[in-house]
Amino acid sequence: MKTILIILALALIWIGCNTGPVTAPEVEPPALEKAIHDEQGLVELEYCDLPNTDYDPIEADTFYQPIDADSIEMYVFQDKPYYHPVYLCHRINWFLGAYYHTGATKYLERAEKSTQKLISRSHMINNAAYLPYDYDYAVHYDPANMRTAPWYSGMAQGEFLGVLCRMYELTGKEEYKDFSHLVFRSIARLRPNSDIWVSRIDSLGYFWIEAFPHDEHPCMTLNCFMAAVVGLYDYVTMTNSRQGKRIWDACLTTLKHYLPEFRRPGRTSYYCLGHKVVAWPRYHDFHCRLLNTLSEMSGDPYFAEMSDLFESDTR
Numbered sequence: 001m002k003t004i005l006i007i008l009a010l011a012l013i014w015i016g017c018n019t020g021p022v023t024a025p026e027v028e029p030p031a032l033e034k035a036i037h038d039e040q041g042l043v044e045l046e047y048c049d050l051p052n053t054d055y056d057p058i059e060a061d062t063f064y065q066p067i068d069a070d071s072i073e074m075y076v077f078q079d080k081p082y083y084h085p086v087y088l089c090h091r092i093n094w095f096l097g098a099y100y101h102t103g104a105t106k107y108l109e110r111a112e113k114s115t116q117k118l119i120s121r122s123h124m125i126n127n128a129a130y131l132p133y134d135y136d137y138a139v140h141y142d143p144a145n146m147r148t149a150p151w152y153s154g155m156a157q158g159e160f161l162g163v164l165c166r167m168y169e170l171t172g173k174e175e176y177k178d179f180s181h182l183v184f185r186s187i188a189r190l191r192p193n194s195d196i197w198v199s200r201i202d203s204l205g206y207f208w209i210e211a212f213p214h215d216e217h218p219c220m221t222l223n224c225f226m227a228a229v230v231g232l233y234d235y236v237t238m239t240n241s242r243q244g245k246r247i248w249d250a251c252l253t254t255l256k257h258y259l260p261e262f263r264r265p266g267r268t269s270y271y272c273l274g275h276k277v278v279a280w281p282r283y284h285d286f287h288c289r290l291l292n293t294l295s296e297m298s299g300d301p302y303f304a305e306m307s308d309l310f311e312s313d314t315r
Contacts, residue, residue: 031190032243035207036257037250041299044237051293053097060098060107064091071110072117077135083121085131085156088114089163096166108170115167118160119179123150125196128185131156139212139219140277147212154198154209155221157186158228165234177238184235187228188243191215199247206257207250220273222262223283226255226290233297252298259306262287266313284314 047053064073066081073091075084095111098104122129132150139145164180167173187209191197199209200218209232211224229251236244262270264278269287271279279287291307294300 031193031201032188032207032246032250034205035201035246035250036205036253037207037246038253038256040249040252042233042236042245042248043297043299045296047100049296051289052093053100055098055101056094057098059094070113070117072114077137080135082134083117085118085133085153086159088118089156089159092163093166096170099170111167112171115163115176118163119175122179122182123152124182125186126189126194127182128189129179129182130186130196130198131160137212140275142275145212145214145217145275147214152186152196152198152213153211153224154187154213154228155211155224157183157198158209158231160231161187161228162231162234165231165238169238180235180238184241184244187232188247204257206254207247208254209251218274220258221271222269222273222279223271223286223290225251226287226294229255230290230293230297252294252300255294256302259291263306263310264313268314269310281314284310 063071066074066076068074068081072083073088074081075087076082077084092111092114095107095114099107099111118131119129121132123132124130130152132152133147133156134149136149137147137151139147161180161183164176164183168176168180187199189197189199191200191213192215198213199207200213201207202218208218208220209225209228210218211221211228212219229248232244232248232251235241236248258273261273264270268279268281268284271277271283288307288311291303291310295303295307
């Protein structure tokens, strides 16, 4: 069950009970202006029109083992328990969905405890907040692609950004809004302007949020990139951030340029372009679902059309 949760990057949502846009501090770095960014649509969807907002009593009521002293779920990697940022973001979304549908405060309490755990564990680097992975990880099981702890993932940053927006919308607590700005700064801060980074502009001028940042061998992982962009959507719709919209435009522009390269007609798509690893069927399906999500969020039929093409490749 945990493995399934970790590969599913849940789309993060803008709850309909907000009281209007929250002004975000604009700290746009000059390098961002160099990213190719055609104007893209941005549709403020109603809660009921967003994906992954269902109430699943099994997911919401279960305490998956192991748990820490605060009943926060942990993830076992190589026989040791760790806090897994993406896994916890997914669990928080299950709790918030259950709270939205039932009004039961026990779900909100679990969401808040897990969110506070992530906040408390964040690393503050140059006035930006990063969620650490505390174990070494070989991407694609390749020792040559080792990420040494602590390392940081753009997927985790994007998903945590969306979680914080949802927590603010549901609770009205300023601390979640304030911390969302710090997480957003981690996405806006580009390589090579920072030693620690999760976003970059490639040699052609396209903007990437990297799941497994590496100075020499970036992965360009499709599902992780799109999952982070969904979290960015929540931030832009909550704050009306000019800088956030610029990055949204740049990310969708990147996808439009590179999606044909991810496609393998008649077969499952590539998981990443950096290593040309072929996606497992469930990742390919995930690509299709996220493309449909981005089509709805942008109002652009291109992404739905690409989803149909990807899906037709495995029929």
